[in-house]
Amino acid sequence: MSGFMMAQHDTHITAHRPVATPPAQPSAAPIGKPPTSGGRDHRIDAMRGVALLMMFVDHIPQSLLNRFTMRNVGFADAAEVFVLLAGYASWLAYGRGFRKYGIAECLKRIFKRCVQLYIGQAIMVFVSVLSIRLWRHYTPVPVDFLEPELAHGLSWVWRVMMFDALPSNLNILPLYIVLLGGFPLFYLLMRTHRSLALVLSGALWMLVNLDPGLNFPNWLDPDGWYFNPLAWQFLFALGVAASAETERRGADFPRIDLLVAGCVLYLMFSALQAFPWAQWHLPDMRPFGQMMTPEKSWLSPLRLLDVMAIFYLVQSSTKARAWAAHSASGQILARVGRHSLEIFVVGTLLDLYARLVFNTFGDGLFLQVLINVTGLAILFALAAWLDKRRSRNRQPITAKT
Template sequence: MQAHTDKANTPHSAPQPTSVVQAHGADGGAGAASSSPATAAPARSRRDHRIDALRGAALLMMFIDHIPQNLLNRFTMRNVGFADAAEVFVLLAGYASWLAYGRGFTKYGVLPTLQRLFKRCVQLYIGQTIMVMAYVFTVRGWRHFTPVSVDYLEPELAHGLGWIWRVMMFDALPSNLNIMPLYLVLLTGFPIFYLLMRIHRSLALLLSGALWMLVNMDPELNFPNWLDPDGWYFNPLAWQFLFALGLTASAETQRRGRDFARVPALVALCCVYLLFSALQAFPWTLWGLPDLRPFGDALAPAKSWLSPLRLFDVMAIFYLVQSSERARHWAAHTWAGQELARVGRHSLEVFVVSTILDLYARLIFSTFGEGWALQVAVNVVGLAILVGLASWLDRRRNNAARRPAGGGAAVPNGAKG
């Protein structure tokens, strides 16, 4: 589960191959592509909307999945594979973070890039604070009119004010508000990953993978959580590897100047694995069908420490999409692709609003029932608000980019931080 433009006097980058994707901000925003030399042949747009569209789809599915009573969550990706929208979100956050900050150290200098990174972390912290406060005051206010289960907040947080410092220090993570702290921790660790990559471009990924393997062998290695003796639900020591894979994939794509090669054997392997994942993860009994899971209940890959089966699932999806020209065309030239891309470009704002809408949807269902009329109303209104918010933010950003700055030069769309 984000956005600013660079100033007009930001130095231009050197020309790059036309197949390199245009920079996406850590929140899904885009950076200005470098201008090609005047003598260069006309090139297609460098903008690769697939990252934006994938993250937009993940955000909308997270909104749907976080409402347990929502019948629409039977149709999201968690029903047809081991991984779900959270894995997609974290992987793409890593991919976009490299484009927003990785080359910034060389282009703009260390201090300006660290300042942008720090500013982004502050924005994430503010977003988390808004969600926590909205949850607390909404639940406490709703209780004046009808009983509300403490499940909507952790029992310790449902009463009194002694919890505030724990939540603000991430010592206590409520179960519905735990992915933003993960993202903030991962983004804070970005400079360390970058330094390791400067030593050797494979060193950071190797160390990250070793730590992930260690946590999978001993899941008790985790950050403490006052509300849960098992620690953070999204174990940062494990999930950092997925973020690191996104960073590395982005860096390699930029270095090579082209997309991932479409290797038929690898495509077939990914498809076979995803078919197995779908058979094993599909809720057959929920639909009144015979249970066709090859391993039944014996295979339940853990989400908290990012089981290898979940990791392979999301990486297979990522490779199939990022190596596909059809996916590129769909994201760039269809109405659905562009709407999802808008949502993905403003992921912080969309995620904060969607998390608050999730709470209201759950309260509405628990108070007034889960009939079809409310199901339709909650989903249509909620999704419309999120898509409309993204569209409004997109227009506002584009209008700001067109306004003259200083001496009259238009402000370019910089890589968002």
């Protein structure tokens, strides 16, 4: 899931820079100042790194670690964080790019990025299907590992590659491609009137919440895409608008005490209502008891408010900025977020093999430790290697765009 989300050359976090501009250092952005074309807001990288790691954990149902991810203490989960940050970063990478490099060049860069995402999706689909087919020659594999239609023959290939069929756990990159492909249209609307662009985007989201049948078709599911692009585009648009507003203001979001208190109170309610009390054998403290779980597919209002509250608290906090830019843990997580496409693809495939191992050999404590420690170690090592390679490629000359 998020988004959840992913640029090899860092184009989703910073604006494209002229080749004469040196790469930004972690200390380049002074505390309390917003990201600029010459610096970067490491909070965005770090939040996306956290989201990617939580997505890795959440996609292994047997993993004990998924009891500790944000979906257990709130209505939203890592997918919402991923998509919101994808919108925020898209403005930095492409919104300013239209003014700096012209329409043709920026459209070319967006298309190139969509191709990279498509290749990542193709790799995950083919490796997943081939791995499951090979594994089941030696031991039974539950049917929910692969949709029955994909388990036999090759007739599924064109449907998956045309996004007419979206397999489970392989459905967030197609959403991202659609949202990024629609970015030029939203940019045009924002240039015309920023508030109008958000109103139109919000109206479409509200329409889908009133009629969830409005969706893209999915050959594997009569309900359509699990992540309904017509609804999730609003979260992406809010991220874009937040990034543009931060740039316009030349400062972080103002820290308004009343708004902070409202966000904290809402997140406390969300945590109490969403926490799996029964799973932990604790007394049920949900304020509204058996309230229906907010729908993820069309991004119900409770989930939207949850992720926006988290985003505001982080992006209005100078302490969060300092932690992300200067602490060792913040920089490690930011490194994961800077290479999110590679981390997401590798993490998704590791999820598959973890599920296969747990299904075949059980989910005892030894395998829990082995699978989770090994998987996370691979992701952190991959992020470190990619960061080192990028730094090496930038020297002795400049940032790669």
